[in-house]
Amino acid sequence: MSVLTAIKLYINKMIDNCGKGMKVFLLGKDTLPLVSITYAQSDLLKKEVYLFERIDNSARESMKHMRCIVFLRPTPENIQHLCAELKNPRYGNYHIFFSNIIAKPDILKLANADEHECVKEIQEFYADYIPLLDHVYNLNIKKISSAVSTSWDRSCLKRSADSLISVLLALRKYPVMRFSAKSELARNLVNSTYDIMKEHSHLFEFRRSDTPLLLVLDRRDDPITPLLNQWTYQAMVHELLGIENNRVDLSEVPGISKDMREVIMSPEQDSFFKDSLYSDFGEIGIKIKDLVDKFQKQQHSTAAIESITDMKKFVDNYPQFKKFSGTVSKHVAIVGELSRIVQDYNLLEVSETEQQMTTQASHSEVQQKISSLLRNPKVREMEIIRLVLLYCICYEGQSGHNPRQFIEAMRNRGISEAKCKLATSIMNYGGKAVRGGQLFGEETKIAMTKKYFKGLQGVENIYTQHKPYMIDILQQLQLGRLKETDFPWHGGSPQRIGEIIVFVVGGITYEEIKSVHEWNISNPGNKVVLGSTCVHNCRSFLEAVSSH
Template sequence: MNVVQAVRQYISKMVQDSGAGMKVLLMDKETTGITSMVFAQSEILQKEVFLFEKIDTPNRESMKHLKAICFLRPNKENLELLCQELKSPKYGLYYIYFSHFVDQSDIRRLAEADDQEVVREIQEFFGDYFAINPHVFSFNVNGCCRAGNWDRSIQARCVSGLSAVLLSLKKQPVIRYQQGSALARNLADDVHQLMRKEASLFEFRRPDVPPVLLVLDRRDDPVTPLLNQWTYQAMVHEVLGIRNNRVDLSGAPGISKELQEVVLSAEQDEFYQSNMYLNFGEIGANIKTLVDHFQVKSKNQAKVETIADMKQFIETYPQFKRMSGTVSKHVAVVSELSRLVAEHHILQVSEVEQELACQSDHSTALQNVRRILSMENVRPVDCLRLVLLYAIRYERHGSNEVDALVDMLTRRGLPEKYIKLVSGIVNYAGKSQRNGDLFGGRTPLALTKKLLKGLKGVENIYTQHTPLLSETLDSLVKNKLKDQQFPFVGSQVVRDRPQDIIVFMIGGITYEEALAVYNLNKTVPGIRVLLGGTHVHSTQSFLDEVSISVYGRSGREQTV
């Protein structure tokens, strides 16, 4: 179950099926991102694709000698643009691939527009999602609901995206959903109905134990997306932001022009692939090893004295240049992370966050939150996240001091729209909205686990927290997930331990949860888990999710 490989195979087949000759790849905004997640531009150039264009770009140059490979989402806007394109074609031939189902009526419209008979092929290739890691996918949409109800356009996007994941991986799962979440139930029902409607497409070879699609709701665990992270990929996303594998470093002091935006892709960067799940301390040591290795290589490259030396230099130069780019990129990223961590006291903030998430000493927690809020140079987003965590953790505590903490935020100058999120987070994911045992302690097993953890201590005070998803998956792989809490859709009920599990989180996932799934896949034999969500959250994007859900608007116009 490798979503990166699945999307790569689709794109490779598009290029292959169009035959030999020079080509242009014509895409929309979303399919451009989907493609860039799994292929480097240089890699596609080697497949005779010499031009990349967006279908909505006006006044594109006519190039009849090129074949056009069109990879588009089958939405109304793209179909209209494609009809216009075919009425006045700019390229010699067109090979059209939609990322999901396209109606027969729309195909007729395209046929009527194709007066010059330039279309050679129309197919449905189900690459309708962003493959982030081999075991992680997203739809890059935020703000799933309004006042607890689905945003209809995003609901439809989730149905098409989820069915595309299933079809690209050739899976026909049984579906379970989180009881108590109308969002999860509605999405599970919609996917189930689509599978029945398109039953012929889902007729794959059935394993002894069918796969499971588990639909969850972010509101059951609002804590995980509010925490600072300390593994490389997660930390880069939280502190700097990753968008379609791209990281913006333009705000770093003294950064060179070529490093103002860098690409972090496990498919194209061996160092990143090897280090993305390691903690920040290990990354620093590994960066030093990388730099030392590069310096040795540089000295060897400087010794070009004979014809043989010159020949070796020419042969190894591409690898040397690639290594040089890798070193420069990761040194720049880690340097900026280190600067921000030190300047904004993120380690101290993280320690208090973990205490709020994992401990239950109200007096100490309140004292520490106040201490952080009184410190200079702490980022506004870190001040806000601590108060939000406190509001969730001690929502019903008798000595709750949320109002006093809100006053401290106000005095620090946080805008009113962010102050409102303190009550908004409780409306979004307070105790009355949650079904799971988020903070533990309500069952004998939870109490035992907590006691054992306390006796053993923790290896790292900054990574004490375990996402609720880990407990849910632990129950599922041990075949102990209760039907009352996670009912099945339809009549098919499976009692055997599942081997292939696809988890989808409405309201978005985090890289901390992606790490938990990665570790589960690595340590539990015979189990393959795939994690997807509407969005991959940093704290900032999660605050937008909450704001849209509760107040019907995002705070994006002014970042905390």
């Protein structure tokens, strides 16, 4: 059940169907990042794909000697562009693949536009999502509703439902569904997805070996996880630097060279990154040292060129050596910048206090620590906002809960009024009155004490002891204890659940991605594919919260 493998198989089939010869990929704004994330350009060159073009680029040259692979979402805009293309074809022939279900009237439009009879085939290949890892995909939709509404933006709802249909068809799954009861967003998405499945029921007539579950959650049910600092490699890079379609912008890093201002961080194209995704910060330092040592040995060995045979061997290995050199430089630069940020902004002490709040440690002790950190000039604005918002959520309703003192301290630090209002916005977004489920379980003093000590026992790293609420939901589901009042069924309730497709409305985090990876290793019978509208770091999450 790999969303990444499904995309690769589709792309391979597109290329194979096109036959031998020079090829151009004609893509849309949605399918271009999909292809670039899935395949390195060098790998596609080996398959005779020499050119990548956007369908909306009207300045493209005519190249009749090239075969054209068209890969688009079946949107009205793309259909219009493609009709114009077929009326005035720039390439020898066209193999057209849509990433989702295409309406019959649109096929008729294309047939009428194909006056030169250059279309060889039209197929639906269900790849309407951006794969990040084998078990993770997203849609790159940061905002799903308007600033004055908690309801779906209609185009975002359609996009999300279409994507879920695509994932189900790509994985050949016909699921039953559950959703977060308090979330209008989750309910509407499940209804829309079910309606499409019912309308196109013939597409789901494949052999069903098990009963998968589609579980639709809402980011509001766990507003804590996106607020925390992260301490595993992939999560840290996204949190402190930002990852967008596997690209990391290093242009603001002090002293960075020109060729390192933007780097690719792809597990498919970088074996070191793939092996280090979930390593904690301490482990990464050791791994980087080992990588540098290995490079130095290789560099020394390639310097010993004493014969024609040595020279030929060096030239043959040069592309791999150059790639290795680039890998070392990239990761040394990134880890160096992460280390600088951690040290300069006192992130270790901040993170320790964050983790204490997630276990609802002593209220008075946490208040003192937050007050001290808010006065510390090394603690930057972002961390101050995190601490105050976490306090608002974690201690809501407890005796002595008083965020006003911290909001006033924010103002004294010169933080803008708009950012001070985030303390109110976070409660409107994910406070007790809004969120579904039980983020902190039964909030009695005894239960909180048990939870605190449970968090301390056997924890190797105090900075990563927090576990996302999503994992608690999966555990309750596996044990048959997930309350129907909190997560009702839609479309049946089987006795035994097999594989699970989780979709989170409003964004996931790399901490949750890591936790699901660990879940899949421990629970091979209930493997999870995780999808969402986007992947948040704290900055993008706060942008979403600020509209509430």
